[in-house]
Amino acid sequence: MEGSMFCYQCQEAFGNKGCTTSGRCGETSETANLQDRLIAELKAVALTLEGRTNVTREFSRFIVRAMSATLTDTNFNPDRIYSLIDEAKRALRTLDSDIQVDPSVLSCEDIEERSYRDLLMCGLKGVCSFAFHALALGYEDNAIYNFIIKVLSATAKPDTTHERLALLIVECGRIASIAMALLDEANTETYGSPAICHVSWKAGQNPGILMSGQDLKDLEELLIQTEHADIDVYTHGDMLPANTYPAFRRFPHLKGNYGGSWWTQAQDFASFNGPVIVNSNCITPVQDAYRGRIFTTGMVGCKGTPHITHRHIGMQKDFSEVIRLAKTLPSPTPLDTDSVVLTGGFGHHQVCSVISQIAHYIENGTIRRFIVIAGEDGRDERREYYTELAKALPPDTVILTAGGVKYRFLDLDLGKITGIPRIMDIGQINDAYSIIRIALELQNALGIRTLDKLPVSFVLSWYEQKTIAVFLSLLTLGFKNVRLGPTFPAFFSPGIVDVLTNDYGVKPITTAAADAADMMAGN
Numbered sequence: 207m208e209g210s211m212f213c214y215q216c217q218e219a220f221g222n223k224g225c226t227t228s229g230r231c232g233e234t235s236e237t238a239n240l241q242d243r244l245i246a247e248l249k250a251v252a253l254t255l256e257g258r259t260n261v262t263r264e265f266s267r268f269i270v271r272a273m274s275a276t277l278t279d280t281n282f283n284p285d286r287i288y289s290l291i292d293e294a295k296r297a298l299r300t301l302d303s304d305i306q307v308d309p310s311v312l313s314c315e316d317i318e319e320r321s322y323r324d325l326l327m328c329g330l331k332g333v334c335s336f337a338f339h340a341l342a343l344g345y346e347d348n349a350i351y352n353f354i355i356k357v358l359s360a361t362a363k364p365d366t367t368h369e370r371l372a373l374l375i376v377e378c379g380r381i382a383s384i385a386m387a388l389l390d391e392a393n394t395e396t397y398g399s400p401a402i403c404h405v406s407w408k409a410g411q412n413p414g415i416l417m418s419g420q421d422l423k424d425l426e427e428l429l430i431q432t433e434h435a436d437i438d439v440y441t442h443g444d445m446l447p448a449n450t451y452p453a454f455r456r457f458p459h460l461k462g463n464y465g466g467s468w469w470t471q472a473q474d475f476a477s478f479n480g481p482v483i484v485n486s487n488c489i490t491p492v493q494d495a496y497r498g499r500i501f502t503t504g505m506v507g508c509k510g511t512p513h514i515t516h517r518h519i520g521m522q523k524d525f526s527e528v529i530r531l532a533k534t535l536p537s538p539t540p541l542d543t544d545s546v547v548l549t550g551g552f553g554h555h556q557v558c559s560v561i562s563q564i565a566h567y568i569e570n571g572t573i574r575r576f577i578v579i580a581g582e583d584g585r586d587e588r589r590e591y592y593t594e595l596a597k598a599l600p601p602d603t604v605i606l607t608a609g610g611v612k613y614r615f616l617d618l619d620l621g622k623i624t625g626i627p628r629i630m631d632i633g634q635i636n637d638a639y640s641i642i643r644i645a646l647e648l649q650n651a652l653g654i655r656t657l658d659k660l661p662v663s664f665v666l667s668w669y670e671q672k673t674i675a676v677f678l679s680l681l682t683l684g685f686k687n688v689r690l691g692p693t694f695p696a697f698f699s700p701g702i703v704d705v706l707t708n709d710y711g712v713k714p715i716t717t718a719a720a721d722a723a724d725m726m727a728g729n
């Protein structure tokens with residue numbers, strides 16, 4: 207449905223300016239405008255909560271959940287957004303509040319001020335997403351909740367100054383690090399530390415269920431419910447690193463990964479033949495080839511697609527309908543990646559256990575530099591850059607990667623340096639905390655005073671809001687010369703670009719060869 211809307215929160219915004227009639231992602235103007243209304247209601251709740259004491263965590267939990275529904279590629283179902291708006295209105299009634307907030311994204315006419323507000327909101331959505339995944343495993347932090355309320359309140363007020371917004375953006379980076387650390391704690395305490403292992407991409411003979419997204423709790427419950435059912439479970443897209451957790455590897459029917467990056471799902475889901483469950487922000491409009499065997503869960507929604515509802519207290523989500531359907535469908539068709547076996551599981555526990563050896567190799571010149579290529583993947587043809595960059599880097603460099611951008615180079619054979627693979631996959635973008643931990647441990651092992659002097663360069667591949675949160679956290683920690691591509695966000699004003707360039711050394715990507723040479727020179 208076409209109408210009037212405005213959204214520029216992801217890298218695929220039309221013309222790198224904004225989607226104005228419908229989203230390139232598949233969002234209709236109706237759903238986009240409802241999401242703006244939802245955020246306005248959440249701001250009203252936050253304004254009401256600000257300064258109150260003895261407020262229960264229930265409101266913060268709701269805000270985190272509802273904000274997660276507004277991330278790119280998450281919820282295309284207007285009915286689900288309506289019900290979240292109703293929930294927000296109920297919260298306001300419970301709080302005895304009649305506060306209202308203007309939902310228009312463009313209500314602020316000053317382009318610089320709007321840019322500060324939207325960069326802040328984009329980072330906040332990333333923080334909310336990390337907090338939402340941690341919450342699913344029972345991990346929470348009041349510092350994160352208080353910050354979310356503070357930002358929603360500040361961005362609801364028209365008189366919040368530029369300077370205040372700038373300070374909040376810096377704080378957003380700090381809170382993003384805390385949220386990532388919390389999620390890392392949640393994941394590793396619940397499922398064990400990822401271990402270096404091989405992940406198969408081979409299609410098996412049994413009927414299968416494919417899970418795409420980032421929510422590990424869903425995968426755990428699906429694996430339990432499919433045990434001894436002669437059904438294989440596969441991961442897709444961002445779920446790939448789940449194969450490296452000890453708690454999941456004990457299930458022999460977790461067969462491995464099937465297909466590629468989130469945006470190749472139309473082909474991958476079609477040839478999978480069995481049911482597919484999408485559980486966080488990576489859904490594209492459903493195609494006829496797999497309509498009828500795709501399910502959403504969590505905050506994901508798509509009109510006409512069956513939704514597996516949330517888990518009730520003390521119970522698992524009910525995947526029985528998916529399992530019943532799987533038993534009636536054929537096994538997956540092998541893909542041309544069938545013979546690929548990937549090595550993953552390079553989380554901070556694994557890498558930091560050999561950090562003194564790595565530091566030794568850096569000191570004696572065996573390893574010259576670590577290049578972090580992290581972030582999401584997407585459809586933009588310019589993302590070929592990330593493949594070319596991996597190929598262009600000299601043989602004495604090691605690539606640390608996290609997030610979907612890995613699909614751009616994970617199957618390249620770049621060899622090893624004295625037994626250390628030249629590509630280390632640390633996991634999802636949700637696992638970016640591992641990169642920070644590795645950098646901090648390396649700083650300590652090398653006795654380097656500031657992080658920007660480490661032989662580590664960052665090249666981010668941004669697509670949506672979580673990478674922006676990671677980006678802000680890197681800047682706040684003190685990393686310089688971070689490269690961001692394939693384009694700068696549409697919500698970066700000239701003033702923001704000036705600050706990022708002059709104060710933090712942020713750069714746009716150029717060509718793989720030029721950037722590789724520049725990074726090797728320490729720039």
Ligand code: SF4
Nearest residue numbers: 213216225229230231
């Ligand atoms: S999320 Fe991205 S593609 Fe979708 S409407 Fe917004 S800017 Fe456009």
